[in-house]
Amino acid sequence: MNLRHHAFSAIFQAIAATGADRWGRGLAQGAGVILTLHHVRPQRPATFQPNSLLDITPEFLDRALALIRAEGYDLVSLEEAVLRLSQPRTERFFVALTFDDGYRDNVEHAWPVLAKHGAPWTLFVTTGFADRSARLWWLELEEAIRALPAITLSLPAGPFAARTASDSDKQRAFEALYWRLRQQPEAILLSAISDLAAQAGIDAAALVERECLPWETLRALAGAPGVTIGAHTLSHPMLAKHEEAFARDEITDSRTRLEAELGVPIRHFAYPVGDPTSASPRDFALAREAGFASAVTTRPGHLFADHANHLHALPRVSLNGLHQSDAAVRALLSGLPFWLWNRGRRVNVGG
Ligand SMILES: [Zn+2]
Numbered sequence: 001m002n003l004r005h006h007a008f009s010a011i012f013q014a015i016a017a018t019g020a021d022r023w024g025r026g027l028a029q030g031a032g033v034i035l036t037l038h039h040v041r042p043q044r045p046a047t048f049q050p051n052s053l054l055d056i057t058p059e060f061l062d063r064a065l066a067l068i069r070a071e072g073y074d075l076v077s078l079e080e081a082v083l084r085l086s087q088p089r090t091e092r093f094f095v096a097l098t099f100d101d102g103y104r105d106n107v108e109h110a111w112p113v114l115a116k117h118g119a120p121w122t123l124f125v126t127t128g129f130a131d132r133s134a135r136l137w138w139l140e141l142e143e144a145i146r147a148l149p150a151i152t153l154s155l156p157a158g159p160f161a162a163r164t165a166s167d168s169d170k171q172r173a174f175e176a177l178y179w180r181l182r183q184q185p186e187a188i189l190l191s192a193i194s195d196l197a198a199q200a201g202i203d204a205a206a207l208v209e210r211e212c213l214p215w216e217t218l219r220a221l222a223g224a225p226g227v228t229i230g231a232h233t234l235s236h237p238m239l240a241k242h243e244e245a246f247a248r249d250e251i252t253d254s255r256t257r258l259e260a261e262l263g264v265p266i267r268h269f270a271y272p273v274g275d276p277t278s279a280s281p282r283d284f285a286l287a288r289e290a291g292f293a294s295a296v297t298t299r300p301g302h303l304f305a306d307h308a309n310h311l312h313a314l315p316r317v318s319l320n321g322l323h324q325s326d327a328a329v330r331a332l333l334s335g336l337p338f339w340l341w342n343r344g345r346r347v348n349v350g351g
Pocket of ligand 1: 100101232236271272273
């Protein structure tokens with residue numbers, strides 16, 4: 001766990017200890033919140049799991065949904081969440097659940113829990129994952145570092161070398177390399193990770209096949225009650241790092257492709273990675289021009305009435321694998337961590 005996660009952990013505990021999730025609500029809680037989830041699956045045994053923030057267990061999802069119900073909050077579809085934003089706040093606090101990328105475990109492990117609680121959910125599908133052509137580069141990086149005892153890479157800013165013999169070495173190397181590559185143009189990130197994956201004998205397409213839903217299942221899901229399919233680009237790029245024409249095609253063509261494959265209207269969009277370095281005001285404008293009813297980022301925060309004017313830059317809150325506790329869920333639903341994080345600012349949509 002890095003410093004930022006330690007800080008959040010401490011904030012969640014402090015909020016729980018002081019009961020601030022109750023008395024602080026009036027200050028920080030919005031009209032509702034959109035939650036971001038990735039993988040939902042049983043705990044895995046390995047100690048080197050650098051992407052585990054993307055993983056929660058079915059038991060934690062069950063507890064979180066039970067807690068949301070016990071608070072008397074509404075579990076709503078994304079469509080309903082967007083509708084409620086444009087109405088005055090007369091209704092109960094609402095929670096919309098969104099899952100990114102299109103992972104197999106969402107159907108196997110999350111869906112039964114969601115159905116048990118009568119919770120609608122949105123799955124943001126990257127068409128290139130269903131096609132087996134896009135790359136789960138963060139997973140390739142994890143698997144390569146898991147397999148290799150040491151790594152060397154030549155990068156434009158100079159060579160990167162690290163021992164990766166022990167799990168703690170691996171964790172350190174992953175963090176360092178991940179953040180170094182995130183600062184580079186995406187082509188450099190992808191080619192560096194390809195290089196490492198080749199050294200480790202990792203087959204990128206096999207990882208996508210192992211993790212991601214095929215078209216056949218997506219077609220069945222698209223017609224299922226309570227399920228909304230949204231778009232998440234063609235190839236999962238960090239849009240803000242690319243030329244406008246490329247970003248526009250990724251946004252609009254993913255919608256066209258999903259509508260053609262699934263035969264349902266696609267009205268909502270999620271920016272891959274979704275932080276300010278990956279989704280900028282230019283991209284918000286592109287998603288709006290493409291005709292989406294809403295587009296969601298990963299900028300953390302609750303939904304406030306002002307977001308009705310920023311429907312293509314909506315914040316979300318991650319149900320994070322590093323914080324699978326009731327205290328964390330209560331804190332996230334209170335809005336306080338984001339109020340503190342955003343220093344009292346409710347809408348964060350700038351560049
Ligand atoms: Zn994604």
